[in-house]
Amino acid sequence: MDVSRFWLIWPDSPALSLLALVLLAMAFLYAARLPMHQLIRAAGHAVGGPLRMASRWLLAAAVEINDRNKAVLLAHGRRELEKRIEREFERIATLVNRDLQGYPVLQRKLADEVTTIEEDYKKCGEVPPPPPDWVEAVAAIGKIKSGGGELAMSILEGINQSINRIHDKAIAEYRKSYEARHAILEKFMPCWRAIEKTLSQVDKNISGLLDSALSVDNLMSQYEQIVAKTDKAVHALTVSALTQFGIALLVMLVAIGGTFINFKLIALPMSEMVGAADYITASLRTSEVAALVIILVEASMGLFLMETLRITRLFPVIANLGDQARRRMMWVALTLLVTLAGIEAALALMRDMLIQDKQALVQSLASVQQAAADSWVGKIPTVGQMLLGFILPFALTFVAIPLESLIHSARTVGGALLMVLARGFALLLRIAGNLIRQASRVLVHLYDVAIVLPLWFERMASGARGAPARSDAGSITLQPREES
Amino acid sequence: MNALTSRPRRLVLHTIAAAMATGLTSACGDPRNHNQAVYMLVDTSGTYVQEANKAQSIVNFLLGTLNPGDSLAVAKVESRSFNEKDIVARATFDTRPSQANAQKRAFRDKVDGYFRGRKGSAFTDITGGLLQGAEYLNETGAGSKTLVIFSDMQEELDKVTVRNFPIDLKDIRVIAVNVVKLNTDNIDPRRYLGRIEAWEKRVLAAGAKEWRVINDLERLNAIFERT
Numbered sequence: 001m002d003v004s005r006f007w008l009i010w011p012d013s014p015a016l017s018l019l020a021l022v023l024l025a026m027a028f029l030y031a032a033r034l035p036m037h038q039l040i041r042a043a044g045h046a047v048g049g050p051l052r053m054a055s056r057w058l059l060a061a062a063v064e065i066n067d068r069n070k071a072v073l074l075a076h077g078r079r080e081l082e083k084r085i086e087r088e089f090e091r092i093a094t095l096v097n098r099d100l101q102g103y104p105v106l107q108r109k110l111a112d113e114v115t116t117i118e119e120d121y122k123k124c125g126e127v128p129p130p131p132p133d134w135v136e137a138v139a140a141i142g143k144i145k146s147g148g149g150e151l152a153m154s155i156l157e158g159i160n161q162s163i164n165r166i167h168d169k170a171i172a173e174y175r176k177s178y179e180a181r182h183a184i185l186e187k188f189m190p191c192w193r194a195i196e197k198t199l200s201q202v203d204k205n206i207s208g209l210l211d212s213a214l215s216v217d218n219l220m221s222q223y224e225q226i227v228a229k230t231d232k233a234v235h236a237l238t239v240s241a242l243t244q245f246g247i248a249l250l251v252m253l254v255a256i257g258g259t260f261i262n263f264k265l266i267a268l269p270m271s272e273m274v275g276a277a278d279y280i281t282a283s284l285r286t287s288e289v290a291a292l293v294i295i296l297v298e299a300s301m302g303l304f305l306m307e308t309l310r311i312t313r314l315f316p317v318i319a320n321l322g323d324q325a326r327r328r329m330m331w332v333a334l335t336l337l338v339t340l341a342g343i344e345a346a347l348a349l350m351r352d353m354l355i356q357d358k359q360a361l362v363q364s365l366a367s368v369q370q371a372a373a374d375s376w377v378g379k380i381p382t383v384g385q386m387l388l389g390f391i392l393p394f395a396l397t398f399v400a401i402p403l404e405s406l407i408h409s410a411r412t413v414g415g416a417l418l419m420v421l422a423r424g425f426a427l428l429l430r431i432a433g434n435l436i437r438q439a440s441r442v443l444v445h446l447y448d449v450a451i452v453l454p455l456w457f458e459r460m461a462s463g464a465r466g467a468p469a470r471s472d473a474g475s476i477t478l479q480p481r482e483e484s
Numbered sequence: 485m486n487a488l489t490s491r492p493r494r495l496v497l498h499t500i501a502a503a504m505a506t507g508l509t510s511a512c513g514d515p516r517n518h519n520q521a522v523y524m525l526v527d528t529s530g531t532y533v534q535e536a537n538k539a540q541s542i543v544n545f546l547l548g549t550l551n552p553g554d555s556l557a558v559a560k561v562e563s564r565s566f567n568e569k570d571i572v573a574r575a576t577f578d579t580r581p582s583q584a585n586a587q588k589r590a591f592r593d594k595v596d597g598y599f600r601g602r603k604g605s606a607f608t609d610i611t612g613g614l615l616q617g618a619e620y621l622n623e624t625g626a627g628s629k630t631l632v633i634f635s636d637m638q639e640e641l642d643k644v645t646v647r648n649f650p651i652d653l654k655d656i657r658v659i660a661v662n663v664v665k666l667n668t669d670n671i672d673p674r675r676y677l678g679r680i681e682a683w684e685k686r687v688l689a690a691g692a693k694e695w696r697v698i699n700d701l702e703r704l705n706a707i708f709e710r711t
Binding site for chain 1: 516518519544545547548551552553579580581582584585588589592
C-alpha cells in the first residue's frame with residue numbers, strides 16, 4: 001500500500017475521502033473550539049506577557065540609569081566647577097596680593113607727584129615785583145614842558161637814560177623769570193608721564209580683577225544651575241563630556257600610534273636581551289612582550305609622575321599623600337622614567353646596529369658589493385632613532401591627561417549609550433510582545449474561519465429556535481476585549 | 485616566640501610565591517617549539533657536482549632566511565650517506581640576533597670551503613642521506629622540520645649497500661630542489677616523471693608532511709611556504 005494514500009477512506013475516490021476528512025476535522029475542531037480559543041489566548045499571554053514585563057523592566061532600568069548618570073554627571077561637573085572657581089579665586093588672590101598690596105605705596109607716590117606739581121605750579125604763578133614809586137615821580141617830570149631850558153633838558157636826558165637802563169634790566173629780569181618758569185613747567189612732563197603710567201597700570205590691574213570677577217560670576221551661575229540640577233546644566237555637562245570624550249579618544253589614538261612606533265624601536269633589540277626564540281603564544285615572541293612591558297612601565301611611571309605633580313587625579317591614594325612623600329615619589333618616578341628613556345635610546349642604537357649587521361650579512365650572502373662607508377648623512381637615522389627612543393617615553397607621559405578625561409567622560413558616554421540600548425531593547429520587546437498577542441487573536445479568528453460551516457449551522461439553528469445567540473458562538477466582536 | 489610564629493607564615497608565603505611563579509611560568513610560555521630545522525642534502529655524485537655553485541646559493545638563501553634559534557645542517561650525498569661524517573656543516577643559531585649573524589658567517593665560510601674543488605663520487609645514496617637527515621631533524625626537536633634535497637633524484641647504489649626498506653620521515657617536509665633532467669630523461673620524459681612520482685610515493689609513504697619539487701631557483705621562498 002502506498003504510504004501517501006493511507007488517509008484515503010475510499011481509495012477510489014480521493015475527493016470524497018478528502019471531503020469526509022474535512023467534515024470530520026471540522027466537527028472535531030468545532031467541538032474543541034472553546035478550549036482551543038483559550039489555549040491560543042493563553043499561549044499568546046504566556047509568551048507576550050513576559051516580553052512586556054521585560055520591556056517594562058528595561059524601561060525602569062533605563063530611567064534608573066538615567067538618574068544615576070545624571071547624579072554622576074552633576075557630581076563630577078560640580079567637582080570640576082568647584083576646582084575652577086577655586087583656581088579663579090586663587091588667581092584673584094594672587095592679583096590682589098601682587099597689585100593691590102602695593103596700592104598704599106602707589107597712592108603715596110601719586111600724592112608726592114601731585115604735591116610736586118602743585119608746588120611747581122605755585123612757583124609758576126609768582127609775578128615780578130611791582131614797579132617802584134619813582135615811576136610816579138618820572139610821570140610828574142614827564143609833564144615838564146620841553147622848552148624848559150637846558151637844565152631841564154639835561155635832567156630829562158639823564159632820567160631817560162636811567163629809565164632805559166632800568167627798563168632793560170627789568171626786561172632781562174622778566175625774561176629770566178619766564179625762563180625759570182618754563183624750566184619748571186618742563187619738569188612737569190616726567191611727572192605727568194609717571195602719573196599716566198601709574199594710572200594705566202592701575203587701570204590694567206583693575207580690568208584684570210574685573211575680568212576675573214566676571215569669570216567667577218559666570219562660573220558661579222553655572223554652579224548654581226548644577227546645584228539646582230537644572231536640565232540646562234545636565235545638557236551642557238553631557239555635551240561637554242561627549243566633546244571631551246571625542247578629543248581624549250583622538251589624542252589617545254595618536255598616543256597609541258606613538259606607542260606603536262616606540263614598540264617597533266625596541267622590539268628587535270629586546271630579542272638580543274631575552275632571546276628571539278621564546279614564544280608566549282604562537283605568534284607573540286617573549287621579546288615583543290618584554291618590549292611592550294617596558295613601554296607600559298614607562299607609561300605607568302609617566303602616570304605616577306603626573307599624579308604626584310597633581311596634574312591628574314586618577315589615584316586618590318597618591319593625591320592624599322603628604323607633600324614630602326609625594327615629592328619623594330615624584331623624584332622616584334622621574335628617575336625611573338629617565339633611566340628607562342636612556343635604556344630605550346640605547347636599545348634604539350642597538351636596533352640600528354643589528355639591522356646594519358643583518359644587511360651586511362645578507363649582502364655578503366648575496367655576493368653583492370658591499371655599500372661604501374656611509375657619511376654623516378647615514379648617521380641621521382641612527383641619531384633620530386636614539387632621540388625618538390629618549391623622547392617618546394616623556395611624550396607618552398602626557399597621555400595621563402587625556403586618559404583621565406577619557407575615563408571620566410567614558411562614564412557619562414557609556415551610561416548614555418547603555419540607556420539608549422536599554423530603551424531600544426525595551427521598545428523591541430514591547431513590539432514583540434504586542435505582535436505575539438495580536439498573533440494569538442489572529443489565530444483565534446483563523447480557527448473560526450476553519451470551522452465556518454458548523455458555526456453557520458449553529459447560528460441557523462439558534463435563529464430557528466429564536467434563542468439569543470451565544471456570546472462565544474457568534475461574531476468574534478462579542479468576545480471580551482483583551483487588554484492591550 | 486615571635487620567630488616561631490613567623491616561620492610558618494614565611495613558609496606559607498614562600499609556598500604561595502613559588503606556586504604563583506610556577507603558575508605564571510606555565511601559563512605564560514608557549515610549550516610548542518616555534519623554531520625551524522633545515523637539513524640540506526647536496527648531491528655530489530657524477531656530473532651533478534658541477535651544480536655546486538647553485539647549492540651554495542641555496543645555502544646562502546637558507547642562511548639569510550633562517551631566524552635566531554633555528555637549526556641548519558648541510559650534508560653531502562655520496563656512495564653511502566648514512567653517516568654523521570657526511571655532514572659538512574651544522575649549527576643551531578643563537579637566540580641573540582648578533583650572535584646568530586656571526587654563526588651564519590662562519591657557517592657560510594665552512595660550506596664555501598667544502599665546495600671549493602670538490603670531485604664527484606661514484607654512487608648516489610639519497611636514501612641514506614634521508615635517513616641521516618631525519619635523524620638530525622628529529623634530534624633538534626624543532627617545530628618545523630624541512631629536508632631539502634639538492635639532487636637529480638637518480639639514486640645509484642653499489643651492490644653491497646641495502647636501502648630497499650621502509651623509511652620514517654614523519655612530520656618532515658621534503659623539498660627536492662634543482663631536479664635536473666638527465667640525458668636519458670630527454671630521450672624519454674616518462675623516466676623523469678616516473679622518477680619524481682616514485683620518490684613522492686616513497687616519501688609520503690614514509691610519513692612525510694609534504695613533498696615538493698622546486699626547479700626554479702628564483703622561487704626558493706617556497707621552501708618555507710606550507711601547503
